[in-house]
Amino acid sequence: MSTTDLPPLESASPRPSGSGRPGAGLPAPLLELRGVHAGYGGIDVLRGISLEVGAGEVVALLGPNGAGKTTTLLVIAGLLEATTGDVLVAGRRVNGAPPADLARRGLCLVPEGRGVFPNLTVRENLKMMTYGGRSMAQIEAVAYDRFPRLADRRGQTAGTLSGGEQQMLALARGLATDPALLILDELSIGLAPLIVEELYARVAEVAAEGVAILVVEQFAEVALGVADKAAIMIHGEITHQGPPDEIRTVLPQTYLGG
C-alpha cells in the first residue's frame, strides 16, 4: 500500500455566526491555510500565509499586483505545492493532493483571465463540466438560471462574447460543478463596473446558499461589498485581516505605503 489515510483534524470550537448565511456557524472552516510558504524556482512568493474560509462565508483577498494572491489560489487548488505550512480543506491536510481529486469533490477555481475555450461555443464550454458526472441538462439549468444572457448565446463561440459574458461563462462553468468551495481569481479584471456589480450579486447569491467563497481582487471596493471578511496581502504576507469596514480604513495606507 503506497498511500496512508490521514485522520481528519479535530474541529475547531464553534465559531460565532457573523452573518445570517447558512453554514456560517459551522465548527471547522472549509478552507484553512496555516503558515504556508510557496514559490517558484527557489524564490519564496508566499511567506507564512494563514487564512480561513468557513462554509457560507465570502472572504476577499486583496492586494496589489505581484502580492502573491494568485499563487495562494494555486496552492489551495493543488496546482502548486506549498514548501512548508498546511493547506486544510474541511479540516483535512491536503498538501500534495492531486488537483483533479480536489476538483472532483467540490473545490472549484475560476482562474484569472476567464479560461474559456474561445473556439468552442457557450454550450460546448459548459459541456466540458460533465466530467463530474452531472448531466448536460443539469449544467445548462444551473448556468442559464444564473446567467440568462448565456442562454441567448448558447450557440455563439466563446471568443466572440464580450468580456463580461466570458466571465459569466467562466463563473457558470464553475457553478455547474456544484462546488462547496469556490475560488475566484480577479473576477472584475477588464470589466465595466455594471458587469462587475452583476457578477458579484451572483457571488453573494451563491454564498447565501452555503458555498464557501474566496475571492481575489485587485479592486477592493467591489469585493468588500459582498465579503464577510477580508485580508490584505503585500509581498507574500498577509498584513491585515478583519471585517470589511476595518479593512477599508487601512487599505489606502497599505497600498500606498503611507
Next chain:
Amino acid sequence: MNEDQDRVEQFRTEIAAMGLRDPATRRDRSLLRVGAVLLVVGPILTIAAYFTSHGTSNPLEQSDAQVLAVIGLTVAVVGGALFARYSMAHFLRFWLARLSFEQSAQTDRLVEALNDKT
C-alpha cells in the same frame, strides 16, 4: 437550506475519505531507495578495489585500493542499515496499525461484556 448543509457535509465526508500520502512516507521511500543503491554500490567499490590492488605491484597503489575497499564495505553497511530501517518501518507500520485496531476492538468487546454482566 437543508440541501446546502447536505452539500457541505457531503464535501466534508468526501474530503475525509480521500486517500492522501503522508509526507513522511515520501522521505521514507527516498531513504529506502538510497539504502538500496548504497547496498549495491558498496560491494562494487570493494570488488573494483580488489582488481585495482591485484593489478599493481606498487605498494602505495595497493594501500589506496585497500582504503577504497574499506570505504566500499562502509558504504555497503550504511546502505544495508538504511534499507533495513526504512523497509521495516514500511512493513511494520501496517502491522502496528492492525495491532492497534485489534486491541481497540478487543477492549470494546470486554467493555460490552462487562456492561452486559452488570
